Structure formats: structure tokens, C-alpha cells
Amino acid sequence: MEPKEESSQNILGCPSETSLAGRASVCEGCPGQMLCQSQGLVDPDQEYIDIRMKPIKHKILVLSGKGGVGKSTVAALLSQTLARKHKVGVVDLDICGPSMSKLMGVESQEIINTQYGWKPLSSNHNGIKVMSVASMLQSKESSVIFRGPRKTGLIKRFLKDTFWGQLDYLICDTPPGTSDEHLTVVKILKSTNPDGAVIVTTPQQVALATIRKEINFCRKMRLPIIGLLENMSSFVCPCCEEVNEIFSSGGVEKLADEYGIAFLGTLPFDPRFTRCCEEGSNPVELFPDSPSIQKLANLISQIERRIDTP
Numbered sequence: 001m002e003p004k005e006e007s008s009q010n011i012l013g014c015p016s017e018t019s020l021a022g023r024a025s026v027c028e029g030c031p032g033q034m035l036c037q038s039q040g041l042v043d044p045d046q047e048y049i050d051i052r053m054k055p056i057k058h059k060i061l062v063l064s065g066k067g068g069v070g071k072s073t074v075a076a077l078l079s080q081t082l083a084r085k086h087k088v089g090v091v092d093l094d095i096c097g098p099s100m101s102k103l104m105g106v107e108s109q110e111i112i113n114t115q116y117g118w119k120p121l122s123s124n125h126n127g128i129k130v131m132s133v134a135s136m137l138q139s140k141e142s143s144v145i146f147r148g149p150r151k152t153g154l155i156k157r158f159l160k161d162t163f164w165g166q167l168d169y170l171i172c173d174t175p176p177g178t179s180d181e182h183l184t185v186v187k188i189l190k191s192t193n194p195d196g197a198v199i200v201t202t203p204q205q206v207a208l209a210t211i212r213k214e215i216n217f218c219r220k221m222r223l224p225i226i227g228l229l230e231n232m233s234s235f236v237c238p239c240c241e242e243v244n245e246i247f248s249s250g251g252v253e254k255l256a257d258e259y260g261i262a263f264l265g266t267l268p269f270d271p272r273f274t275r276c277c278e279e280g281s282n283p284v285e286l287f288p289d290s291p292s293i294q295k296l297a298n299l300i301s302q303i304e305r306r307i308d309t310p
């Protein structure tokens, strides 16, 4: 519905999060006005995206403030753990640095276009369905050089044109930060109520500083935060399987307290998982006794409790 001009007169600050984006009187003369106006329009694809997304019970975004905190590995581990009992899909929204095809062992598969839409890749990790731009590239060395609108278009196609079918969980692995990919996915999932975001971080100060921005982004976009997950603050000894601290722990929990959000727990780094990531094998099945896998089970129960699963 077109916004009424009278109400736009009352807007004082930048209304970028509202339907008046680019149309309020304060927008006159703003260099971003044309872009905001185009984003404020009703998206004709939304109806079709909703049709694809409605049969999926839970949609969870995995976010991180900065790169190198193990976000994609955590997204893969959460999916592999959930897939033991549920039907799971993973969409790799890291358009310029996709890694999910490798982690899920579907690198050799190609995306097939069927009469129902794109057929997602099928991982032998309990049948997880995967979509990633990596499977559209001519070679492993090919780079994706997309500007914002092309990234947005591809993300929309991943959700609209992929035949996901009925899933219990769709895990959205996002790139670090708060950019086009995040804005796009949050906006287009809004009408089908995503469960929220799991924010992954390591405990160093530099990582924690960026997490504050991520939390503010979620709040601004009204995306629920399921909780914070502390990754790689400790490691599992390859000889005795004891968990040893690498960094001082506790900073993430304190930050969660400060913002009044849930602290989901810590996930120790198990060096054996590195080989799994490189081979595309499933650490949840290969190392069920690893302390990291046991912690994952706790993390999943915490997440399930918070997103209200039966």
C-alpha cells in the first residue's frame, strides 16, 4: 500500500526501516533516495517466496560480527546435528565466499533445474538439502564478483526458485557483518516469521566489539536473537580428549547478560573436525564421543527450547 504523504510529514529521523523509506519529507535531497524508494516498493516476488518458505517450520540465521570465528562450521555442525532427527536444509548466503558445498560434501553435484524449480543438492549427511553459489561456478577457483543488486537477486532465487519442500529447519549461513545479504534475507523472510538469529563469536575483544553491532542490527531489523554462542574458546586435546582453554572464557556470557539475551553455551574446537571440513565428511557421525559433539547436543536443546519446538 502506498504511504500517505500526510504521515510522512511527521517523520523526523531517517525512516529507512519503514515503508516510508525514500518517500518521507526528510528524504528530499538525500543521496540514497532513489535506492530507498526502490527498496520500499512491494516486492512482486514476495508472494512466491512466502509459498516456498511457509512449509518450512523453523528458519534460523547464523550470524557473526567478523570473519574467522567459525560461523560456517557452526552452521554446518548445527545442521548435521539437527539432521539426525529432523528434515534440514542449508542455504549458503555467503555469495562471495561460499563454503557450505564443501562442508556438506556436495561439491561434485550440480544444481538441476526441474519443473518444480531448482532441485537442492542432496548431502549424504542425513539427506541435508543444500543450496550454494559454489555449485554454480565453473571451477573451484572461479570468484564471484557481484554488486549488491545481483547478490540480492541470487538470494531471492535461492529462497523462491528452490524446491525446498517441507522441512523442519532451514539454516541460513550468512557472511560476516551486516550487509546486503543480511538485509535481503531478513526482509524477505519477515512475512514467514523466521525464528531468529544464532550469533557466533570467539571470546577475543576484537570479536566481541563487532558482536555489539550485530546485536544492534538484529534489534533494528526486529529479528529475534535466539542467543550468543561462544566458539573456539577451548580445544579438545587429540590425545586425551580433555577440553583445554585457549582464551579466557566468560566475555561472551557477560555480553549476553549486558544485552539481556540468552547465552547458548560454548563450543570447543576439536582439531579432528578440520579434516572432516576438508573432506566433506560428517563429524557428528564420525566422532559422536567428541566433547564438542556432546556440547552441540546441549546447544541444540537450548535453541529448541528458545524457538518453542514441541
Ligand code: SF4
Pocket (backbone or CB within 6 Å): 013, 014, 015, 016, 020, 021, 022, 023, 024, 026, 027, 030, 031, 032, 033, 034, 036
Ligand atoms: S532516502 Fe535517505 S533519509 Fe530517506 S530513508 Fe533513505 S537513507 Fe533515510
